[in-house]
Amino acid sequence: MIRRPPRSTPLYSSAASDVYKRQTFISRLKACDNFDLVGNTRGIGLIGAMEFVSEKNSNKGFEKKGIAGKIFADNAKDNGLIVRAIGDVIAFCPPLIINDSQINDMFDIVEDSLKKTMDELTKLGHLK
Numbered sequence: 380m381i382r383r384p385p386r387s388t389p390l391y392s393s394a395a396s397d398v399y400k401r402q403t404f405i406s407r408l409k410a411c412d413n414f415d416l417v418g419n420t421r422g423i424g425l426i427g428a429m430e431f432v433s434e435k436n437s438n439k440g441f442e443k444k445g446i447a448g449k450i451f452a453d454n455a456k457d458n459g460l461i462v463r464a465i466g467d468v469i470a471f472c473p474p475l476i477i478n479d480s481q482i483n484d485m486f487d488i489v490e491d492s493l494k495k496t497m498d499e500l501t502k503l504g505h506l507k
Contacts, residue, residue: 401425403479407486408471414493416447416506425475429489431467431496433506441467441505450499454492460485 418432431447448464463470500506
């Protein structure tokens, strides 16, 4: 007879918490698709990316490659979040020890930075 550990063990609790924070990360990342600047988002686990486009309906990139990524990275850094801009794609890879509260704080900064980036790109004439 195989005995299974009770669900209240630290290992079970840790695994359940890990699954939940991954779901939180992906759902918050996918919510960024609602911004006109974001062409698409993709992710698995705690690794994600967000691609910027100048025209959402056609997924047309910017004439000046990397401008949106640079502006977004600067805005995020000013708000206390370091992200990696690879051209007009933003890569996310938070530490594995991140908790749900920190994931939500991170995406609150991301959303604020998206709004500021859209405003700057509009002023510069790169976004319509």
